[in-house]
Amino acid sequence: MQIGNLDIVNPLFLAPMAGITDHPFRILCREMGAGVVFTEFVSANGIIRENMKTLELMKFTENERPIGIQLFGETPDIVGNSAKMVYDMLKPDIIDINYGCPVPKVTKKGAGSAALKDLCLMDDITQAVVEAVPEIPVTVKMRAGWDQNSLVSTEAGVRMEKIGVAAITLHPRTTKQQFSGMSNWKLIKELKDAVKIPVIGNGDVKTSEDYNKMKAETGCDGVMIGRAALGKPWIFNSLQKKSSEKFIIDPDIGQIINISRRHFVMLTEYYNNNLSVNLAKKHFNYYFKGFDGASFWRKQFMQIENTDEIFSLLEKMEKALASNLY
Ligand SMILES: Cc1cc2nc3c(=O)[nH]c(=O)nc-3n(C[C@H](O)[C@H](O)[C@H](O)COP(=O)(O)O)c2cc1C
Known part of the structure; x- marks a missing residue:
């Protein structure tokens, strides 16, 4: 698959997820089969103001490539200028524009999925970004679309292609739906039939059956995985059934503990102690599910306050599970 001038060897994408897809998580997903990763959505306003926290969200390392940085904002000038700044500072492989966020804090200013209510504004923002970063896709x-009465993804997709967008990811729920109901994969097929640029299907892919079904039903060029990767970075190998000594596809709890420990080590290397403990608690809630005693261990982790305690609780858990004691 080609996205502009970028050759995508493995068209399986880690979805941008706020508060989740930071550097440590992206590294794990890349190692476990994701072909392309994205940062979470980053505020164009924050970039222009050179807000430190905003700039931190975009840092990445060479082994994450190919990586896309996702931007959101409400005016062509701001989003276009922020894209140019991002390219000059970081040289990501892709700049992605967020037209999907349903959160009122974002949409009430006209950013995120609010642009789907005003396709002319969506055109102008996109045009500004395409012109600002001619070097990359x-x-x-x-x-x-905004609601069931305004399903605009196909029309918007055709307009995006004309402006010079190199690929489109479609999560076919409406803004009003948030995460309820199911994604309407028919709209992915409709978009795929209407444009020549690659279409990446997204929404509700959890198993290799879903993955194969989405590809067969929609003809999409790539698949993007969001929630199914939470606490399961190996999902990318599982979906492709990449099984070998090197590729973990169905880890047992001992292996999951090792993956979560490595995740935590990366968090401590990247963030200060407090933040790494809080983020570990969030990720561990996803990792430690679906085995006997899982809720007991999740509760233990929730009470933890410092990094040493996390390491010793992981060790305790390993020993207890090995001897069936908990
Ligand atoms: C916690 C969380 C944060 C998200 N943050 C973003 C974001 O920053 N940018 C974006 O485009 N989508 C975001 N999404 C939406 C996902 O990228 C994806 O489109 C959605 O979850 C549907 O895919 P899935 O069914 O594979 O999860 C987020 C979703 C979740 C669950």
Whole structure:
């Protein structure tokens, strides 16, 4: 698959997820089969103001490539200028524009999926970004439309292609739906039939059956995985059934503890102690599910306050599970 001038060897994408897809998580997903990763959505305003926290969200390392940085904002000038700044500072492989965020804090200003209510504004923002970063492909990620009475993904996709967007990711739920119901994969097929640029299907892919079904039903060029990767970075290998000594596809709890420990080590290397403990608690809630005693261990982790305690609780858990004691 080609996204502009970028050769994508493995068209399996880690979805941008706020508060989740930071550097440590992206590294784990890349190691476990994700072909392309994205940062979470980053505020164009924050970039222009050189807000330190915003700039931190975009840092990445060479072994994460190919990586896309996702931007959101409400005016062509701001989003375009921020894209140019990002390219000059970091040289990511892709700039992606967020036209999917349903959160009122974002949409009430006209950013995220609010652009689906004003396709002319969506055109102008996209045009500004395409012109600002001619060196790299610009992609967009969008929802189906604002509500069931305004499903605009196909029309918007055709307009995006004309402007020079190199690929489109479609999560075919409406803004009003948030995460309820199911994604309407028919709209992915409709978009795929309407444009020549690659279409990346997204929404509700959890198993290799879903993965194969989405590809067969929609003809999409790539698949993007969001929630199914939470606490399961190996999902990318599982979906492709990449099984060998090197590729973990169905880890047992001992292996999951090792993966979570490595995740935590990366968090401590990247963040201060407090933040790494809090983020570990969030990820561990996803990792430690679906085995006998899982909720007991999740509760233990929730009470933890410092990094040493996390390491010793992981060790305790390993020993207890090995001897069936908990
Ligand atoms: C916690 C969380 C944070 C998200 N943050 C973003 C984001 O920053 N940018 C974006 O385009 N989508 C975001 N999404 C939406 C996902 O990228 C994806 O489109 C959605 O979860 C549907 O895919 P899935 O069914 O594979 O999860 C987020 C989703 C979740 C669950």
